Amino acid sequence: MAVYTDISEDDLSGFLTQYDVGELTSYKGIAEGVENTNFLLQTTKGAYILTLYEKRVDQSDLPFFLGLMHHLAGNGLSCPLPIPRLDGALLGELSGRPAAVISFLTGVWLRKPDANHCREVGRALAAMHVAGDGFDLTRRNALSVSGWRPIWNNSVARADEVQPGLADEIGAELDHLEARWPKTLPSGVIHADLFPDNVFFLGDDLSGLIDFYFACNDFFAYDVSICLNAWCFEKDGAFNITKGMALLAGYESVRQLSDDEVAALPLLARGSAMRFFLTRLYDWLMTPAGALVVKKDPLEYLKKLQFHRSVASAAEYGLVRESLSP
Numbered sequence: 630m631a632v633y634t635d636i637s638e639d640d641l642s643g644f645l646t647q648y649d650v651g652e653l654t655s656y657k658g659i660a661e662g663v664e665n666t667n668f669l670l671q672t673t674k675g676a677y678i679l680t681l682y683e684k685r686v687d688q689s690d691l692p693f694f695l696g697l698m699h700h701l702a703g704n705g706l707s708c709p710l711p712i713p714r715l716d717g718a719l720l721g722e723l724s725g726r727p728a729a730v731i732s733f734l735t736g737v738w739l740r741k742p743d744a745n746h747c748r749e750v751g752r753a754l755a756a757m758h759v760a761g762d763g764f765d766l767t768r769r770n771a772l773s774v775s776g777w778r779p780i781w782n783n784s785v786a787r788a789d790e791v792q793p794g795l796a797d798e799i800g801a802e803l804d805h806l807e808a809r810w811p812k813t814l815p816s817g818v819i820h821a822d823l824f825p826d827n828v829f830f831l832g833d834d835l836s837g838l839i840d841f842y843f844a845c846n847d848f849f850a851y852d853v854s855i856c857l858n859a860w861c862f863e864k865d866g867a868f869n870i871t872k873g874m875a876l877l878a879g880y881e882s883v884r885q886l887s888d889d890e891v892a893a894l895p896l897l898a899r900g901s902a903m904r905f906f907l908t909r910l911y912d913w914l915m916t917p918a919g920a921l922v923v924k925k926d927p928l929e930y931l932k933k934l935q936f937h938r939s940v941a942s943a944a945e946y947g948l949v950r951e952s953l954s955p
């Protein structure tokens with residue numbers, strides 16, 4: 630559960646007088662998420678999400694995240710909108726934290742997505758890549774290849790507590806990725822965390838995307854690789870090529886991958902597995918006992934990384950191309 634900061638009813642009611650959202654009727658902390666504190670608010674005008682931005686979010690990035698939601702929604706993507714205060718500002722302050730009220734997106738996230746859902750996600754990811762075009766703010770991806778070594782350096786001394794041999798394996802893997810990471814591929818605004826818990830469905834229809842708090846400028850194909858990792862592996866660790874095929878076909882129904890992107894996909898997938906392995910490992914080792922957050926298993930992402938090491942081409946992810954042999 631991610632409620633790091635508590636709020637009182639009086640403080641919240643006072644805070645909401647700065648918005649045209651009606652009177653507060655109830656509120657409750659949301660038992661999901663990792664980065665920020667979220668509350669579901671019910672008011673006389675409807676439901677809203679209140680987000681208090683925690684220390685892990687750099688305050689100088691907030692205009693990028695909130696502006697991006699506006700830009701994407703303006704270009705037809707279904708995503709939450711920050712609600713402006715009466716003075717027009719998108720950000721306020723509550724309980725000593727930067728805070729925003731965000732529109733409530735209907736739908737639920739899927740615990741067991743099937744191939745059709747993966748197709749929808751691929752389509753929505755590409756639609757987001759297209760809709761991000763023309764957004765005038767930029768944000769470097771602090772969690773791309775140059776950001777991995779510093780996270781590792783903070784965890785390496787205790788890594789073998791999690792699995793013996795990890796220190797050697799990850800050190801060698803980082804050397805490999807750093808030496809080969811692509812320098813130029815088609816780029817733009819990417820979501821960078823489009824896991825199942827950030828995609829809402831109503832029945833089998835995708836109703837929208839949430840949680841743009843890792844969004845940044847980076848390779849589009851890197852975002853595709855994040856989704857292959859997050860959506861196309863089964864609980865037993867096996868890659869499901871039917872899901873991969875559907876996700877990639879959904880993506881390419883909106884935006885075609887170039888030959889360079891296709892060739893880079895196995896390395897990018899290895900890198901994105903490394904990225905989530907490292908942040909999970911760091912949290913696994915560093916989160917204080919008793920913190921109100923569910924820690925995620927780093928070894929799940931080590932196994933995905935190991936799978937990608939054996940992949941020779943994107944055909945093994947289900948990409949259909951005459952130039953790729955299966």
Ligand SMILES: Nc1ncnc2c1ncn2[C@@H]1O[C@H](COP(=O)(O)OP(=O)(O)O)[C@@H](O)[C@H]1O
Nearest residue numbers: 659661662663664665667678709732733734840
């Ligand atoms: N706009 C929204 N509409 C509906 N529910 C939301 C919205 N934003 C967040 N939530 C709920 O809050 C949970 C955590 O939000 P998320 O942005 O993923 O948090 P974090 O950034 O801390 O990971 C989501 O899983 C969802 O249940």
Ligand SMILES: N[C@@H](CCOP(=O)(O)O)C(=O)O
Nearest residue numbers: 662663664822824905909925
């Ligand atoms: N998706 C990441 C963790 C970030 O969680 P979110 O709640 O912000 O989506 C992971 O699985 O490691």
